[in-house]
Amino acid sequence: MDLLDDESSAGASNAPEFSVSELSGAIKRTLEGAFGRVRVRGEVGRVMKAKSGHMYYDIKDDRNVIACTTWKGQVSGLGVLPEEGLEVIVTGKLSSFSAQSRYNINVDTIEVAGAGALMAMLEKRKAQLAADGLFAPERKQALPFLPEVIGVVTSPSGAVIRDILHRLRDRFPRKVLIWPVAVQGANCAPEVTAAIAGFNQFTPGGALPRPDLLIVARGGGSIEDLWGFNEESVVRAAAASDIPLISAVGHETDTTLIDFASDKRAPTPTAAAEMAVPVRLDLMAWVDGQEARLSRALAQGIGQRQQHLRDLSRALPRPETLLNTAAQRLDLWADRLPNALRAGIQSRQVRLAQAGLRANMLRNLLTTGQERLTTLDRRRPAALTRQVNTARRHLTATTGRLRLSLLQQDVARKSEAYGQLSRRFTDLARAQLQGRRNRLDTLDRLRETLGYQATLARGYAVVRAGDQVITTKAAAAKAGSLEIEFQDGRLTPQMEAKAAKSRKKPDTPPPDQGTLF
Known part of the structure; x- marks a missing residue:
């Protein structure tokens, strides 16, 4: 027994000794060298996005779980963002995290595992956005009848923009501003979001006019090709647009989430151009018809009023009849006026x-x-x-x-x-x-x-000859003596003249000058 213990102790002492960091590094090199890049299919579990921008989530099946990490610079290239419960295929490099003695996959690509899973994620996202009120009918705006400027968000090299411009030229030519974007792939959602927000930031009446109407258009394709228009950022940008927006993504059978958030959905890009403007010839014909109706209505109204005026004029009496009675009354009063004044x-x-x-x-x-x-x-x-x-x-x-x-x-x-x-x-x-x-x-x-005394106070006088009042010059000449009554008394001119003569001093000769001798 002691011999066995000695042998085991000698064998243990011959094994190489590693530090914790050395062993963790050796395990990490072994994993990365043995597996390299791997593709793993599973269901997304817990998803957490750190404040730094890194994403941490799990891929699991019914028995095991593998931790996954996507760094901040890799998030934009994922194609599909991980959502809990979504079945995906992740591609990345197997590595280990020695601080917690666990291995994980550094994922740089995510694909949806089958159309069924993609549609399930689409329905889940649709329900979430609908619960936020982005698809409510009261949020939708009416399209302008004849916009001056139309903004188009689409690829500048596809057939879509040519169809839209051709249809606008045929119906009613308008100014068109094109914001080129990628209509599929990883850059589709951020570029479309930026285009819608950018058009809304234009200043009305500025050097670059703000559009009166927006059209987001793309041709037909698979659900994967149109997936960028199902992203939450695109849907929220369309719902928040102050400019009325028409979505024309795909063919008539294709439906994306932007169609529910837009103010109007067009089955095709060409149909979007038809919704944007009326037909000029039809509009001119309608205006001509309205002008003709207005002219007929005016002529008919004037004729009816003329006839009504003629009918009323026949019922009115003649003007001279209205004046005869008043003229007779005036003559009668004119005759009575002098007698009335005297009376x-x-x-x-x-x-x-x-x-x-x-x-x-x-x-x-x-x-x-x-x-x-x-x-x-x-x-x-x-x-x-x-x-x-x-x-x-x-x-x-x-x-x-x-x-x-x-x-x-x-x-x-x-x-x-x-x-x-x-x-x-x-x-x-x-x-x-x-x-x-x-x-x-x-x-x-x-x-x-x-009385006449009040008249005397205003500067008048009464001339009398005895008890008779003299009112004429001839009567004054015939009268022997006159008496004038003023406000403050009476005056007899003849007596006043005699009194003045009596008061006059007699002329006396000057005294003789004496002599000095």
Whole structure:
């Protein structure tokens, strides 16, 4: 037993000794040298994209799992991005990751394993994008009736662009901007996405005009050839476009996800050109037809209005008939106007004269009322005194203190009542007197305003010869002496002339000059 132990110990001591790094490096070289590039078919499992841009995912079957890595610079060349549950064929180089003692495949190409798997991935992506609302009908825009500029996203070397340009030239020539892109392969999706976003960034009215309509077009092909138009970036760019977009990818039977996100789907690129613009000749014919209809409608409307006007004119009376009654009424009023004016002046003169009489009557009434009020006011104390004395004598004749106090209270009440009646009578009389004075003053001011004295205040004068008013020069010449009345008094010109002569000093000779000797 001890011999065996010694032999095993000697054998172990003869084995080469490796460090961990040396052994990991040897394993890595062995794997890479023995296998090199491999193609592996399996189902994609866990997928993780790091912040650095590297992708880490698994390829599995029903029993085993292999880790896969795609570096950031290799992602754009994969062709198909890995999605969990998708059956694919990956191609890459087998290597190991010594930090975790595991091997993996550095994948640089991914292919879908069969059309069934590709369609399953397409349906899954379609459901996801539909759930995000990218295919909602309310997001779609109406196409412009006649766009000025049309942007076309397609390959510049294919037959598609020639068909579109030829069809536009036949129907209605428009300005066309072409953004060349790859329509299949790994560069298709990023270039189409960049083209749609680039057209939307054009400035309206700039040096390079912004298109009014976009057409994304490609000819027919297999599902693999058209796969770039199923990528999520292309679909989101089409849905986010502010410019109305027509998708014309493939033939009528081909359907891609951009068709659901676009505002209009065309079965072929040629059909897209037909949707973009109307037929110019048809449009001109329609305009001519509308012009003819408009002319007929105008002529018919004018004729109907003319007939309606003629019908109305027959129902109207003649103009001279309308004016005859008014002319007769005017003549009648013109005849009555002088008499009415004279009658109005006379009635106002009579009222003026009556106003003068009423003023005198009011003065007399006021004077009488004032005298009566003064008499009553003088008689009031004596009457009150007599009533009080009578009450006192009556109280003296009666007996009993109670009766005397009652009589005194009655006398006091009566005295107070008589005082109140006297005050009320006095106030009423004064109010009536003041009202009549105010009315008298008003009538007096009216009399002065209407009298000739107011006219004298404005610079006029009244010339009299005795009691007669002189109004003409001839009458003044015949009169012996004249008297002129001004605002502030009357003046007799003859007397004033004599007074002036009498006031004139007599001429006296100057005194003689004395002598110095």
